[in-house]
Amino acid sequence: MKQHKGRIWLSVIVVLMLLLLGWTVWQNVRVSERIDNSVKSTTMLEGEYSLDGGEWKSINNTKPINEHFHKAVFKGKFTKQVKANHTTTMDIVSKNVWYTLYDSSGEVLDEYRRSPGDMEEGSGYMAEKMINTPGYYIMTEYVQIEPEFKSDDEITLVVEYPYELDTESFSDCFYVMTSYSDGLYLHFFFEILPVGLMFLLVCFFGVFFFPIASGLLGRIDFRYIAFGSLCFFGGLYMVIDKISGYMNLWIIDPTVCMMTDKLAGCFFAIAVLIYLRSLLRGKTVKIIANCVVTAFFALTVLCVILHSTNTADMMATAGIRYLAVIVLAAVMAVLLCIEIRGKKGFVLIDYLISWLPLGIFLMIDMFDFYLHISGSKYLQIGLAITIIYQMVRFGMDFSRQYKEAIRYQQVQRELYEAKVSVMVSQIRPHFMYNALSSIAILCKLDPDTAYTATVTFSDYLRGNMDSLRQTAPVPFTTELEHLKKYLYIEKLRFADKLNIEYDIQDTDFEIPLLSIQPLVENAVKHGVGMKEDGGTVKISTRETETAHEVIIEDDGVGFDVNETKDDGRSHIGMENTKKRLHEMCGGEVIITSEIGKGTAARVIIPKKEETDK
Known part of the structure; x- marks a missing residue:
């Protein structure tokens, strides 16, 4: 029933995935039809620009400027879209930059550069205190309403990036959207939203699929829980990164927009480190990994405190965080390399695929952050590869778990039949007749001993009946007590011909109930019982x-x-004993014997290995 429900859940998840993917593709096809009236451009100026006092280049509004800068100056006139398309609004989207717009006489037309009086006293906004932090901001200009916007005037646009570490290109920080009305919302809905939904699907895997997967496997698998956390924070990070330029539409404070974006990246990095830690099993490497995760979490908290107190905002400390990610990810990689030493076959492949794609692309992104090689984000590729592999791995685990469940039910049925067989062999009429005959004789010769024998025999029979309800191994001391009752009864029958010796040096282990008794029974009946003058049984x-x-x-x-x-003996009991020992605790029975000298049966119960909980 449990496996059946699991398959239903998987079917529902797959159907939802296909529907969401289909809807996303359909919306992307319709994008070009819906945003014709919205134009996204670099500056909406025709002319030339210079970065950090360098050479002047022609402005191409259809091509992003992927160069890093601290100060950019643009000179020119508004494009034909502003003059001819009857555009009513122009949205200037800026991230981490100040900008000022001048007319041909040098007068300021508009600017985004806060001063202490920009916000009302006691407004409660963080930006009120963070004067030196641009944050993420959207300014809407009504071109046809404002008379100072003359289409034939030369306009000068100055954009300043105030941070020492130039981590973002110009087009990452600034662009202009023009439309008839609400063009920014239209562009967000039909271009950003479908991609955002794809990333939300990754969050869905993190919240539902992998935690449920862990439950369906019948155990709490920290690896799946950690990967679910990775998917959730990874999807959240990519969603916020994609819509970061639009957050000021809903979050009024520009500095909060910045902090939200950067914190999403921090939590994603923590989730990556926790996932890598979940792959470790050794005690020492886990301690080191815990220190790594704790160190980055502490660094994140420190950065938030510095940001909130206007000591250094989240952009100013970004370089330190990225450097910390590189160092700590390298430490994790070393720990994982230590972990896979000696592993072979599928186990080795499983470990490598689980972290190599994610780790490699993470390192590439971190180095690209400093070296400005491509500006692309390869981490999404690594995360996608890891998600696909973890889904395949879950499918394999679930299939194996299902087969093991079927096998477990079959084994339990066989073990029940075996226990019935053992119990019946111990309370067969012949054995009961001998026991009761011995007790009857004692009733006349020694009533006190007869009383003890009756109670012992009753406890013995009760123990046999209770074994039918016992499905798990029991402490050896329990088996030993039951065994002593059996030998007490046999001693009544054989008297001085049966000697019992015990040398119990170890009792700290478990064993299937009634698994030693058949071996002792063979020693009594077919060993010393067949010898004319009897003998000794030693346990x-x-x-x-x-x-x-x-x-x-x-x-x-x-x-x-x-x-x-x-020879007329029942060997079924011995075979059942061997099977029960093997299936329930991985044990085995080794029998050695020499004619005329005796027999030894050695039961070996392997010690349980300590596992990572």
């Missing part, structure tokens, strides 16, 4: 480096272990 336990051992020895008649005899 001992010991602990080795890798296992716990139970040894049952007798000095009876012995037998040839390589010879198969049709």
Whole structure:
């Protein structure tokens, strides 16, 4: 039933994915039809520009300026779109820059550069105190209403990037959108929203798919939980990064817009580090990884405090954070390399694919941040590869879990039948007849002993019946107590011909109930019981480096272990015992015997390995 519900959930998720992907593609096809009346350009000026006092170049409003700068000067006239298309609004979108617009006489037409009096006293906005932080800002100009905008006048636009570390190109910081009305919203809805929905799908995987996947596997898998967190914060980071230029439409304070964008990146970096930590198993490397995650989290908190106190905003500390990501990601890579030492086959491939694509593309993005090689963000490719692989891995895990569940049910049925067989073999009429006959004789000869024997025999039968309800291994001490009751009854029958010795050095392990008794029964009945003057049965336990051992020895008649005899014995009980030991605790039974000297049965229970919870 559990697996059936799991398959239903997977089907629903796949259908939702296909519907969302189809809708997104359809919306992208319609983009060109819906935003014809909106024009996005570099500056909406025809003329030339210069970056940081360099050579003058022609303005191409259809081509982004991917050069880094601190001060950009544009000179020219408004483009034909402003003059001829009856445009009523012009939205100037700026991120982390100040700008000033001058007319031909040098008078300021408009500017975005806050001073202490720009915001009302006590307004509660962070920008009121952060005078030196541009933040993310959108200025809407009504071109036809404002008389100072003359189409034939030469306009000078000055854009200033106030941070020392030039991490963003000009077109990342500034562009102009013109339209009849609400062009910015139209552009957001039909161009940004479909892509944003794709990233929200990644968030969906993080919130629902991978946590549910962990539950469907029947255990809490920290690796899937950590990867779900990675997907959520990764999708959130990409959504906010995509719409960052539009946040001032809904968040009034420009500095809060900046902090929201940068914090999304910080949380994504923390999620990446936590995911990489989830791949580690060694105690020492996990401690180091925990320190790495804690260090970056502390750095993020410090940056927020510096930003909130107007000591250094989130852009001013961006270089330190990116450098920290490079260093800490390199440390994680070293820890992962240590972790995969000695691993082979699928386990090695699993580890490599789980972190290499994400780690490599993350490092490329970090170096590109400093070196300005391409300006592209390759981390999305690494994240996509990792998501696809984790989905494939979950499918493999779920399939294996399903097969194991079927196998578990089959094994439980077989174990139940085996326990019934063992119980019946112990309470067969012949055994009960011998036990009751011995007790009857004691009632006349020694009533007190008869009373003890009756209680012991009753407890023994109750233990056999209780075994039918026991589905898990029990402490060895429980098995030993039940075994002593059986041997007490057999001692009544054989008297001085049966000697029992115990050498119990180890009891700190578990064993299937009634798994030692069949071996002891063979030693009593077919070992010393077949010997004219009887003998001794010795039960001992010991602990080795890798296992716990139970040894049952007798000095009876012995037998040839390589010879198969049709001697009337029931060998089904022995086979069931071996199967139960193997299926329930990975144990095995090794029997050695020598004719005329006796038999030894050694039960080996491997020690449980410590696993990472």
